Amino acid sequence: MTTVLASEARKITTTRGWIIMICITAGVSLVFSAIFALVGLIGPDEGNVFTHPQFIAAIYTGNNQAARVVAIIAGALMMGQEFRYKTLSSSYLAVPNRTKVVGGKAIVTFGYGLAFGLVATVAGFVVAAVFVLIKNGSLALDHRGTWQALLLNIVAIALWAMIGFGFGILIKNMLASVLIAVGFAYIIEPIINVIFALQHWTVPANLMPSSATSTLLGVDATSAIGAAASGGAGWPAWAGLLVLLGWAVIPAVVGIITTVRQDVA
Amino acid sequence: MQGSENRPRRAQADGDARRDEARPTATPRYGAGDSAGTAPIVIDNLTKQFGSVRAVSGLSFTVEPGRITGFLGPNGAGKSTTLRVLLGLAGATAGSATFGGVAYAELDQPQRRVGAVLEPAFHPGRTGRDHLRVQAITAGATDDRVDEMLQLVGLADAGNRRIGGYSLGMRQRLALAGALLGDPDYLILDEPANGLDPEGIRWLRGFLRNFAGHGRVVLMSSHLLNEVEATVDDVIVIGHGRLIRQAPMSELAAGTSARVRVRDPKAAGAVLDQLNATWTLQQDAAGPYLVVAGAELATIGLRLFEAGIPVLELAAQVVDLESEFFALISEQDGGPRPPSGSDAPTLTGARA
Numbered sequence: 001m002t003t004v005l006a007s008e009a010r011k012i013t014t015t016r017g018w019i020i021m022i023c024i025t026a027g028v029s030l031v032f033s034a035i036f037a038l039v040g041l042i043g044p045d046e047g048n049v050f051t052h053p054q055f056i057a058a059i060y061t062g063n064n065q066a067a068r069v070v071a072i073i074a075g076a077l078m079m080g081q082e083f084r085y086k087t088l089s090s091s092y093l094a095v096p097n098r099t100k101v102v103g104g105k106a107i108v109t110f111g112y113g114l115a116f117g118l119v120a121t122v123a124g125f126v127v128a129a130v131f132v133l134i135k136n137g138s139l140a141l142d143h144r145g146t147w148q149a150l151l152l153n154i155v156a157i158a159l160w161a162m163i164g165f166g167f168g169i170l171i172k173n174m175l176a177s178v179l180i181a182v183g184f185a186y187i188i189e190p191i192i193n194v195i196f197a198l199q200h201w202t203v204p205a206n207l208m209p210s211s212a213t214s215t216l217l218g219v220d221a222t223s224a225i226g227a228a229a230s231g232g233a234g235w236p237a238w239a240g241l242l243v244l245l246g247w248a249v250i251p252a253v254v255g256i257i258t259t260v261r262q263d264v265a
Numbered sequence: 266m267q268g269s270e271n272r273p274r275r276a277q278a279d280g281d282a283r284r285d286e287a288r289p290t291a292t293p294r295y296g297a298g299d300s301a302g303t304a305p306i307v308i309d310n311l312t313k314q315f316g317s318v319r320a321v322s323g324l325s326f327t328v329e330p331g332r333i334t335g336f337l338g339p340n341g342a343g344k345s346t347t348l349r350v351l352l353g354l355a356g357a358t359a360g361s362a363t364f365g366g367v368a369y370a371e372l373d374q375p376q377r378r379v380g381a382v383l384e385p386a387f388h389p390g391r392t393g394r395d396h397l398r399v400q401a402i403t404a405g406a407t408d409d410r411v412d413e414m415l416q417l418v419g420l421a422d423a424g425n426r427r428i429g430g431y432s433l434g435m436r437q438r439l440a441l442a443g444a445l446l447g448d449p450d451y452l453i454l455d456e457p458a459n460g461l462d463p464e465g466i467r468w469l470r471g472f473l474r475n476f477a478g479h480g481r482v483v484l485m486s487s488h489l490l491n492e493v494e495a496t497v498d499d500v501i502v503i504g505h506g507r508l509i510r511q512a513p514m515s516e517l518a519a520g521t522s523a524r525v526r527v528r529d530p531k532a533a534g535a536v537l538d539q540l541n542a543t544w545t546l547q548q549d550a551a552g553p554y555l556v557v558a559g560a561e562l563a564t565i566g567l568r569l570f571e572a573g574i575p576v577l578e579l580a581a582q583v584v585d586l587e588s589e590f591f592a593l594i595s596e597q598d599g600g601p602r603p604p605s606g607s608d609a610p611t612l613t614g615a616r617a
Binding site: 011096 | 349352353354355356369370372375376379381383384386387388389390391392395396398399400402403404405443
């Protein structure tokens, strides 16, 4: 299994795609965290919001909804590229146990996703640090909630890469899987969330990945509508983690059972 | 080599299956491991169905070590499907395809046992060298081995360039380098000559000869017999997923024929029919000529002279495998064969 992991990791590092994706993640994370911070500058709040741990955590994790889209694309590309360039033959010739190949790829994808999460979170931290310095606030590192937000932001983004990985297995066309993954994250899921919010269906709303991400982070970094949908439910962080894990694992498992067993064209 | 019956040699195959535990190490060889006991590839009553299409149907043959075996048939005959089942990329509907009784999926570190050159498929953004380095991990090959293989196939200078800029011939060479990383006992090549220039084909021929000469197994497919006729020792011909013929090349080429060039091939054909000879009308740069089997050169010359037909050229056609090949396939089709290639026969002898 070690060789499978090493081989899959080398597949990532030997193409330029990962550098581009990491740079994009850093860029969008800086922008999105900065937007959250700027809201603090123009906000009507009395006193200094940059001393509120909850607000600082929102800056740290404000990049999540942007970074996770990059992560979902990167995840979808993991299998998508193999389908696109017909390199699965080589992969299966090297390791005939296909579950092992795809399982190894899943583990590497999670690690790859952690890298995206780390880059996004560091970017968020840098933005927060700049504003804290300027506004004489606090990084709130003495708060448990801050560390939860920092660490779980990394984990959440990695799990979004896994969601993309599942899409990439299920949908054999690389471009289609990427478009569907992004469309799901940016269009379909918010629409469903609006419907759930209007119907006051908090349980199904909490079962959607973006709400689960908010629950996991303990910070409302999602859209106002998403926040409205999940706001009152008050699920614990671990429940959000479980839901997100389900979204990360179930499509991949379905993919292994269905498409992975098929003959390779 | 068996005749057309081809019952796979199961007993031997099974006996060789567990040879890994006690490999003699004294046998000299240019790579790692031992090949003296390399078991044959055994295709046993293999059937592969795609929906309602039966791509391979009850196919049985064996591929012996120490020889280069050509796996021939027209496009769509089931060659690639058979190879893909053998390599575990597609599942068999019935029957089996094994390396001496061991399925590909059951081989430990398969890249060290079997090298496969399939239709070249690479990530275009990776360099040739990095492509091999990805494969090297599971093949247990070092970076030095990677460079050695690049050198071997003549890609040492192109190794650090992206594959997207490679020609088809370079991709074929890279695929071969990848197949050889683990120093395998079996080499399986699907249409390896595609995209190779004449020099590359000549090089490949020499390489395969050397490889098989060390007691290893080479199975290469092609839809063009004359592409492999100078390379292979044994020939397996399939059509519509069924075995048509398995024979040593020498046997296939044994039916020596004559090349006869006349002004009026029709008239000459009538004379040859009286001789009970089989003939086909072919075309080359100098115009049409007859390829005649089943009659002595002297007899042909004499009869044509007696019939008053001027003979422009009369020579022994040592090997005319292309027409032999097409005759085999059209026999199976039970009808005229489709033209293929510039020197495809255009007319078949009445007694074919």
